[in-house]
Amino acid sequence: MIKKIAFHNTSLVQELFELQKASYLVEANLIGFFDIPPLKESLEGLNGCGETFLGYFEEEVLVGALAFTIEGEALTICRMVVHPNHFRKGIARKLLYALEEIQPEWLVLKVSTGKDNTPAKKLYQKNGFQFVQDMEVVPGLFISHFEKRR
Structure with missing residues (x-):
């Protein structure tokens, strides 16, 4: 089940915080960079990030989430996280479709x-x-940017 994450639910926000850490640690290992902002973010920082979150739940347990912002007619996906125990189940794809x-x-x-x-x-x-470009954000770390247009 996919639903918006309500930030007034403190236990759910704690689940999201832990899910984010587990997921981004996998990316950090893949890219060889451990200063990914969500890995360094505090619970208070997550609470105040201003992003809208969709959560993917299996039996009431949060196992995936997508966060986005809207600026005009552009949506930016800020975070896509899936718990490593639930990789390769199509959760990220389902979150993209839901968005x-x-x-x-x-x-x-x-x-x-x-x-x-x-x-x-x-x-x-x-x-x-579609791939747009690779951009060096700090020395030696490149980020790939993608867009999908209607």
């Missing part, structure tokens, strides 16, 4: 991931995203 359904007014959907995060890059490309 497109609940926010039908978008014209451009943007997402970024570490250049060396091959699984994420394949996910986005298989779901209609």
